[in-house]
């Protein structure tokens with residue numbers, strides 16, 4: 001009889017504890033799934049590819065370790081106290097109260113202060129090292145310009161202008177080819193953040209470069225004519241043509257980009273056509289108008305765009 005009541009009481013405690021543990025497990029599972037789904041579109045601070053990203057990664061591991069240990073200790077103590085000292089039928093009105101233990105109060109003041117101090121100093125050191133880094137000699141200069149809502153990338157020394165995909169050379173210690181980014185904004189507040197390269201600052205990232213060969217045909221020439229006689233040229237630049245618009249992204253190297261519209265869709269002929277006919281279908285609120293071309297013109301135009309490498 002007594003054993004049965006004991007069991008029931010346990011059930012009342014175990015229920016919520018199990019609930020919390022299941023919730024925690026679900027959160028961890030979701031987090032690991034997120035980090036496992038690693039396409040080019042999933043930026044992760046856990047795969048650093050450059051010097052600043054590496055120091056940020058090291059710092060985040062330290063912070064995660066410290067806060068993780070605190071979490072485990074606090075949660076275990078809490079679970080222990082809640083189960084061990086739960087209210088029982090045999091309990092009196094109120095247990096004896098403890099006041100004014102100097103040792104305990106000093107301990108729970110000093111320990112957190114020390115922890116915060118360590119985290120503060122480690123963070124300050126990383127921020128200082130990253131923000132005060134000066135432009136290295138022989139660095140490739142890239143100017144990133146934020147627009148609503150896409151990025152323009154200019155390589156002044158190389159004479160290249162492109163959009164939305166930043167390409168930088170891989171640097172190795174024996175042959176350093178650092179990249180230095182200058183950040184500007186044309187018409188909107190942007191945070192420039194490539195988590196695998198650096199924090200939200202202008203710095204020294206390293207990444208792979210790629211290039212593809214060019215081609216030409218009748219459809220392409222026809223497409224180019226359509227492009228050059230349509231409003232496209234008022235908003236877009238293609239170097240070597242009459243198109244010198246500045247409102248939209250420079251299309252000179254359009255095909256070197258894996259995605260269009262700042263990653264809103266993969267750069268495929270179908271998506272290009274959808275984009276030209278109805279940009280809102282891919283990115284609601286974009287500042288490019290729906291061009292509504294007929295099928296023939298659209299196909300020729302796409303064939304031309306496909307040559308812009």
Ligand code: HEC
Nearest residue numbers: 149150163231232235247248249260261262286287288291
């Ligand atoms: C009124 C200005 C305007 C006109 C006209 C215009 N565009 Fe655009 N276009 C834009 C803007 C702005 C964007 C960037 C939109 C965004 O990503 O939010 C854009 C984006 C694009 C992109 C995607 C580029 C990339 O790298 O993401 C392509 C391709 C494109 N336009 C092709 C065309 C073609 C072809 C025409 C003519 C048939 C045309 N545009 C006419 C303003 C214009």
